[in-house]
Amino acid sequence: MRLDKYLADMGIGTRSQVKQIIKKGMIQINNAICTNADCKINENTDIICYNGKPLIYEESRYYLLNKPMGYVCANKDNLHKTVFELLKGENLKGLFTVGRLDIDTEGLLIITNDGKLSHDLLSPSKHIEKTYYAHITGIADASHIDLCQKGLDIGDDKLTKPARLVILETNPMSNTSKIEITITEGRYHQVKRMFHVMGMEVTYLKRIAMGNFVLDASLPSGQFRRLHDDELKKLT
Numbered sequence: 001m002r003l004d005k006y007l008a009d010m011g012i013g014t015r016s017q018v019k020q021i022i023k024k025g026m027i028q029i030n031n032a033i034c035t036n037a038d039c040k041i042n043e044n045t046d047i048i049c050y051n052g053k054p055l056i057y058e059e060s061r062y063y064l065l066n067k068p069m070g071y072v073c074a075n076k077d078n079l080h081k082t083v084f085e086l087l088k089g090e091n092l093k094g095l096f097t098v099g100r101l102d103i104d105t106e107g108l109l110i111i112t113n114d115g116k117l118s119h120d121l122l123s124p125s126k127h128i129e130k131t132y133y134a135h136i137t138g139i140a141d142a143s144h145i146d147l148c149q150k151g152l153d154i155g156d157d158k159l160t161k162p163a164r165l166v167i168l169e170t171n172p173m174s175n176t177s178k179i180e181i182t183i184t185e186g187r188y189h190q191v192k193r194m195f196h197v198m199g200m201e202v203t204y205l206k207r208i209a210m211g212n213f214v215l216d217a218s219l220p221s222g223q224f225r226r227l228h229d230d231e232l233k234k235l236t
Contacts, residue, residue, distance in 0.1 A: 003027065004037040006048065010055050011091035026051055061095065062227040063087065063111040066219045073100040073109065083109060087224055098122065099186055107132075107207035108215040110235070111224075121210060121235065122186060131182040131209040132191055133168075138200035140167045140177040147198060148181065154193040161185055163194070180208070211235060 007018040007027070019037045021027065027034050028049040029041060041048060043057040065083060067073075072080045075096065080103060084092055094113035098121050101109055112118065121128050144165060151159030164182040171177070177200075181191060192202045208215045212234040219225060227235075 001041055001043050002037070003029070003034060003039040003041050003048075006041055006043055006057070007050070007055075009093060010057065011093040012050060012055075021050070028052070060114045060117075061091070061112060062114065062117075062232060063090070063095075063224050064216060064219065064227055064231070065109045065111055065224040066215065066221050067101050067106055067109040068221040069104050069106055072103050073097040083111070086222055087111065101207060102189065102192075102205070105205045105207065106221060107205075108210060108213075109207070110210070110227075117235065124185060127184045128211045129182050129184055129209070130186070130207060131180060133180050133206045133208050134178070134191065134195075134202050135204035136177050136179060136195050136200045136202050138175060138177060138195075138198075139170050139172060140165070140179055140200070141170075144198055144200075148194065152194050152197055154187070154190070154197055156187065160187070160190065160194060176203075182209075 003022060004015055004018050007013070007021065008015050012018050013021065022037045023035055025033045025035055028047075029039065030047050048055045048057075065086060067083055070081060071083045071086065074082050075084060076082065083097060084095065087095075095111055096113070096118070098110040098112060098118045101107065110117075110121070120126055145167070148163040148165040151162060153159055161184050163184075166180040167177060168180060169178040181194075183190060187193070191205060195202050213231060216225075
Protein backbone atom coordinates (compact mmCIF):
# COMPACT_ATOMS: atom_id res chain seq x y z
CA MET A 1 0.00 0.00 0.00
CA ARG A 2 1.20 3.55 -0.72
CA LEU A 3 2.19 5.52 2.35
CA ASP A 4 -0.10 8.46 1.56
CA LYS A 5 -3.11 6.16 1.10
CA TYR A 6 -2.33 4.39 4.36
CA LEU A 7 -2.19 7.66 6.28
CA ALA A 8 -5.40 8.90 4.67
CA ASP A 9 -7.11 5.61 5.56
CA MET A 10 -5.94 6.08 9.14
CA GLY A 11 -7.72 9.42 9.25
CA ILE A 12 -4.55 11.52 9.52
CA GLY A 13 -5.83 13.82 6.77
CA THR A 14 -6.75 14.02 3.11
CA ARG A 15 -4.33 12.76 0.45
CA SER A 16 -3.03 16.28 -0.14
CA GLN A 17 -2.71 16.94 3.60
CA VAL A 18 -0.79 13.75 4.34
CA LYS A 19 1.60 14.45 1.47
CA GLN A 20 2.55 17.69 3.21
CA ILE A 21 2.93 15.83 6.50
CA ILE A 22 5.25 13.33 4.82
CA LYS A 23 7.32 16.09 3.19
CA LYS A 24 7.84 17.70 6.60
CA GLY A 25 9.50 14.50 7.86
CA MET A 26 6.78 13.75 10.39
CA ILE A 27 6.45 10.08 9.36
CA GLN A 28 8.79 7.27 10.34
CA ILE A 29 8.81 3.78 8.83
CA ASN A 30 10.62 1.22 10.95
CA ASN A 31 12.42 4.04 12.85
CA ALA A 32 13.58 5.79 9.64
CA ILE A 33 12.10 9.12 8.50
CA CYS A 34 10.34 8.88 5.14
CA THR A 35 9.61 11.90 2.94
CA ASN A 36 8.33 9.98 -0.09
CA ALA A 37 4.53 9.79 -0.37
CA ASP A 38 4.83 7.08 -3.03
CA CYS A 39 6.72 4.79 -0.67
CA LYS A 40 5.22 1.30 -0.53
CA ILE A 41 4.57 -0.13 2.93
CA ASN A 42 3.22 -3.33 4.43
CA GLU A 43 0.48 -2.13 6.74
CA ASN A 44 0.56 -5.40 8.67
CA THR A 45 4.29 -5.69 9.39
CA ASP A 46 5.90 -2.24 9.03
CA ILE A 47 5.93 0.07 12.05
CA ILE A 48 4.56 3.44 10.96
CA CYS A 49 4.85 6.39 13.35
CA TYR A 50 3.30 9.84 13.10
CA ASN A 51 5.03 12.42 15.29
CA GLY A 52 6.65 9.54 17.13
CA LYS A 53 3.36 7.78 17.86
CA PRO A 54 2.85 4.32 16.32
CA LEU A 55 -0.21 3.90 14.08
CA ILE A 56 -2.13 0.66 14.25
CA TYR A 57 -3.85 -0.36 11.03
CA GLU A 58 -7.29 -1.94 11.29
CA GLU A 59 -9.06 -3.07 8.17
CA SER A 60 -12.40 -3.28 9.96
CA ARG A 61 -13.54 -1.28 12.98
CA TYR A 62 -16.56 -1.93 15.18
CA TYR A 63 -18.10 0.32 17.83
CA LEU A 64 -21.05 0.09 20.19
CA LEU A 65 -22.67 3.43 20.96
CA ASN A 66 -25.40 4.00 23.50
CA LYS A 67 -27.10 6.68 21.43
CA PRO A 68 -28.71 9.55 23.33
CA MET A 69 -31.62 11.68 22.17
CA GLY A 70 -30.83 14.74 20.10
CA TYR A 71 -28.36 13.12 17.69
CA VAL A 72 -28.99 11.98 14.13
CA CYS A 73 -27.48 8.92 12.45
CA ALA A 74 -25.70 10.77 9.67
CA ASN A 75 -22.08 11.52 8.86
CA LYS A 76 -22.93 15.21 8.38
CA ASP A 77 -25.98 17.31 9.15
CA ASN A 78 -26.41 21.06 8.92
CA LEU A 79 -29.17 21.23 11.54
CA HIS A 80 -28.45 18.61 14.17
CA LYS A 81 -25.58 17.00 16.02
CA THR A 82 -24.53 13.64 14.58
CA VAL A 83 -23.61 10.46 16.43
CA PHE A 84 -20.10 10.67 14.98
CA GLU A 85 -19.44 13.73 17.12
CA LEU A 86 -19.59 11.36 20.10
CA LEU A 87 -16.72 9.17 18.81
CA LYS A 88 -14.07 11.58 20.03
CA GLY A 89 -10.48 10.64 19.26
CA GLU A 90 -11.41 7.85 16.83
CA ASN A 91 -10.59 7.47 13.15
CA LEU A 92 -13.94 8.23 11.53
CA LYS A 93 -12.89 7.61 7.93
CA GLY A 94 -15.20 5.10 6.24
CA LEU A 95 -17.46 4.65 9.27
CA PHE A 96 -21.25 4.48 9.02
CA THR A 97 -24.13 3.48 11.25
CA VAL A 98 -25.74 0.07 10.88
CA GLY A 99 -29.26 1.28 10.27
CA ARG A 100 -30.66 4.42 11.85
CA LEU A 101 -32.30 5.49 15.07
CA ASP A 102 -34.56 8.55 15.04
CA ILE A 103 -33.31 11.74 16.64
CA ASP A 104 -35.58 11.13 19.66
CA THR A 105 -34.74 7.41 19.96
CA GLU A 106 -32.03 6.12 22.28
CA GLY A 107 -30.03 2.95 22.66
CA LEU A 108 -28.00 0.36 20.85
CA LEU A 109 -26.25 1.59 17.73
CA ILE A 110 -23.51 -0.28 15.88
CA ILE A 111 -21.00 1.85 13.95
CA THR A 112 -18.53 0.20 11.59
CA ASN A 113 -16.80 0.31 8.22
CA ASP A 114 -17.72 -3.34 7.53
CA GLY A 115 -20.27 -3.33 4.71
CA LYS A 116 -20.89 -7.07 4.85
CA LEU A 117 -21.80 -6.97 8.54
CA SER A 118 -24.17 -4.07 7.90
CA HIS A 119 -25.84 -5.93 5.02
CA ASP A 120 -26.25 -9.09 7.10
CA LEU A 121 -27.82 -7.20 10.00
CA LEU A 122 -30.18 -5.12 7.86
CA SER A 123 -31.16 -7.52 5.07
CA PRO A 124 -34.87 -8.43 5.34
CA SER A 125 -34.01 -11.99 4.28
CA LYS A 126 -31.87 -12.44 7.40
CA HIS A 127 -34.79 -11.72 9.78
CA ILE A 128 -32.49 -10.23 12.43
CA GLU A 129 -34.58 -9.34 15.47
CA LYS A 130 -34.45 -5.82 16.91
CA THR A 131 -35.89 -5.29 20.38
CA TYR A 132 -37.09 -1.96 21.74
CA TYR A 133 -38.18 -0.80 25.17
CA ALA A 134 -40.92 1.83 25.05
CA HIS A 135 -43.32 3.96 27.04
CA ILE A 136 -46.69 4.36 25.38
CA THR A 137 -49.95 6.16 26.00
CA GLY A 138 -52.86 3.78 26.54
CA ILE A 139 -53.21 0.42 28.25
CA ALA A 140 -51.64 -2.43 26.28
CA ASP A 141 -53.37 -5.79 26.61
CA ALA A 142 -53.63 -9.24 25.03
CA SER A 143 -55.47 -7.86 22.00
CA HIS A 144 -52.44 -5.72 21.10
CA ILE A 145 -50.14 -8.70 21.49
CA ASP A 146 -52.33 -10.55 19.00
CA LEU A 147 -52.43 -7.64 16.54
CA CYS A 148 -48.65 -7.34 16.54
CA GLN A 149 -48.29 -11.06 15.97
CA LYS A 150 -50.72 -11.04 13.04
CA GLY A 151 -49.21 -7.95 11.39
CA LEU A 152 -50.45 -4.39 11.10
CA ASP A 153 -51.37 -2.12 8.22
CA ILE A 154 -49.21 0.96 8.81
CA GLY A 155 -49.79 2.43 5.36
CA ASP A 156 -47.22 0.47 3.37
CA ASP A 157 -47.80 -2.04 0.57
CA LYS A 158 -47.66 -4.98 3.00
CA LEU A 159 -48.61 -5.70 6.58
CA THR A 160 -45.79 -5.62 9.08
CA LYS A 161 -44.16 -8.96 9.70
CA PRO A 162 -45.12 -10.74 12.94
CA ALA A 163 -43.78 -8.84 15.96
CA ARG A 164 -43.48 -9.95 19.56
CA LEU A 165 -45.02 -7.60 22.14
CA VAL A 166 -44.29 -8.05 25.85
CA ILE A 167 -46.25 -5.93 28.33
CA LEU A 168 -44.02 -5.00 31.26
CA GLU A 169 -46.27 -2.64 33.19
CA THR A 170 -49.58 -0.82 32.87
CA ASN A 171 -50.77 2.19 34.84
CA PRO A 172 -54.51 2.92 34.55
CA MET A 173 -54.12 6.08 36.64
CA SER A 174 -51.85 7.70 34.04
CA ASN A 175 -53.23 5.67 31.11
CA THR A 176 -49.72 4.50 30.14
CA SER A 177 -47.86 1.26 29.56
CA LYS A 178 -44.26 0.10 29.46
CA ILE A 179 -43.53 -2.55 26.88
CA GLU A 180 -40.88 -4.37 24.89
CA ILE A 181 -41.43 -5.08 21.23
CA THR A 182 -39.32 -7.20 18.90
CA ILE A 183 -39.48 -6.67 15.14
CA THR A 184 -37.56 -8.17 12.21
CA GLU A 185 -37.91 -5.22 9.84
CA GLY A 186 -36.60 -1.68 9.73
CA ARG A 187 -39.37 0.37 8.17
CA TYR A 188 -39.46 4.12 8.63
CA HIS A 189 -40.70 4.99 12.17
CA GLN A 190 -42.02 1.43 12.31
CA VAL A 191 -42.57 0.99 16.05
CA LYS A 192 -44.19 4.42 16.39
CA ARG A 193 -46.47 3.76 13.43
CA MET A 194 -47.47 0.35 14.73
CA PHE A 195 -48.68 1.75 18.02
CA HIS A 196 -50.30 4.70 16.30
CA VAL A 197 -52.60 2.46 14.25
CA MET A 198 -53.48 0.62 17.47
CA GLY A 199 -54.64 3.92 18.98
CA MET A 200 -51.57 4.58 21.14
CA GLU A 201 -48.52 6.82 20.89
CA VAL A 202 -44.88 6.12 21.74
CA THR A 203 -43.50 8.70 24.17
CA TYR A 204 -40.10 7.08 24.78
CA LEU A 205 -38.20 4.57 22.65
CA LYS A 206 -34.90 2.78 23.22
CA ARG A 207 -33.34 -0.05 21.22
CA ILE A 208 -31.96 -2.62 23.62
CA ALA A 209 -30.97 -5.58 21.41
CA MET A 210 -30.10 -6.70 17.89
CA GLY A 211 -30.25 -10.45 17.38
CA ASN A 212 -28.40 -12.08 20.28
CA PHE A 213 -26.50 -8.90 21.08
CA VAL A 214 -27.86 -6.90 24.02
CA LEU A 215 -26.98 -3.30 24.88
CA ASP A 216 -24.31 -3.11 27.57
CA ALA A 217 -26.18 -1.89 30.66
CA SER A 218 -22.95 -0.45 32.08
CA LEU A 219 -22.40 1.83 29.07
CA PRO A 220 -23.77 5.31 29.87
CA SER A 221 -25.89 7.19 27.38
CA GLY A 222 -23.68 9.07 24.92
CA GLN A 223 -20.68 6.80 25.50
CA PHE A 224 -19.10 4.29 23.13
CA ARG A 225 -16.61 1.45 23.17
CA ARG A 226 -15.04 -1.03 20.80
CA LEU A 227 -16.85 -4.31 20.30
CA HIS A 228 -15.18 -7.43 21.70
CA ASP A 229 -14.56 -10.50 19.53
CA ASP A 230 -17.21 -12.53 21.37
CA GLU A 231 -19.72 -9.74 20.78
CA LEU A 232 -18.96 -9.72 17.07
CA LYS A 233 -19.77 -13.44 16.99
CA LYS A 234 -23.19 -12.68 18.48
CA LEU A 235 -23.82 -10.16 15.71
CA THR A 236 -22.63 -12.45 12.93
